[in-house]
Amino acid sequence: MPAAAYQSQDQTDPARQIIGLWGPPGPDNRGMEAPEGWHECTVRVRYGEVDRMGVVYHGHYLVYFEQGRTEYLRSLGATYREVEDSGTLLIVVDTALKFHRPAHYDDELRVLTRLASARGVRLRFEYEVRRGEDLLTTGHTILACADASGRPCRPPTGLRALIAPPANAERKTGAPADVQGVDVQGGA
Numbered sequence: 001m002p003a004a005a006y007q008s009q010d011q012t013d014p015a016r017q018i019i020g021l022w023g024p025p026g027p028d029n030r031g032m033e034a035p036e037g038w039h040e041c042t043v044r045v046r047y048g049e050v051d052r053m054g055v056v057y058h059g060h061y062l063v064y065f066e067q068g069r070t071e072y073l074r075s076l077g078a079t080y081r082e083v084e085d086s087g088t089l090l091i092v093v094d095t096a097l098k099f100h101r102p103a104h105y106d107d108e109l110r111v112l113t114r115l116a117s118a119r120g121v122r123l124r125f126e127y128e129v130r131r132g133e134d135l136l137t138t139g140h141t142i143l144a145c146a147d148a149s150g151r152p153c154r155p156p157t158g159l160r161a162l163i164a165p166p167a168n169a170e171r172k173t174g175a176p177a178d179v180q181g182v183d184v185q186g187g188a
Contacts, residue, residue, distance in 0.1 A: 038112045038128075041071040045107045055102035061137050062095060065127045068113035069141070072125070076162040088156050090123070090143040097139040107131050118163055121145045121152040 049060045070080050083090060103109055112128040121144050129137040147153045155163070 038114045039068070039072040039075050041068055041111050041113075043067055043109050043111055045103055045105055045109065047105055050105045054104055056104070056107075058097065058099065061097055061129060061139065062141075064109065064111050064129055065095075065113070065125070065139060065141055068111035068127055069125050071111075072113040072115070073162075078159065078162055083156075083159060086156055086158065087148050088153065088159065089146045089148065089150070091146050091150075092141050093122075093144045094142040095139065097137055099137050101131075101134060101136045103129070103131060103136050109136070115163055116140070118155065118160075121154055123155070123163075 043064055045056055049056050051057045073080060073083070080090070108131070110128075110130040110132075112130065114126055115123060116126045117124045123143045123145070124140060125143070126140045127138065128135060145153050145155045145159075154160075
């Protein structure tokens, strides 16, 4: 399909005519709240992240996912740096993306992140990237915990304590059911 078929119907906006962005500007994110169990951060699409067609290049969504994951951990009280300084590496071993709609230069995006499961050495994070309420991209990453030499290891006690919900948490909070039984005292 020719690019012209995707362009904005708003012919009165000269800036959009000149740079050929697809579709009308999206709504901003003011007043939006993340669904329960999800963490939200916002990113603004930079000029260097769009391709010749004016849309975000697909590889940049993995960077947005990383930002979401980093801020998710920070919201729990730990930083990636602290996890790594403790001798644990979080290595991406699997990722998937599904594109629903394009994002454009200068769009403010909502990156929603949640820990979907924590089993053994693996942590599965799920993501939604939205512009306002419009769903643009969904995906996941699976990270494996490893020691400094790269050997798989269970998440350290401190990290398990952070990702485990309180003992009185209900399942509807979005905390994965398999994380609820994690022994945060350091046992298997």
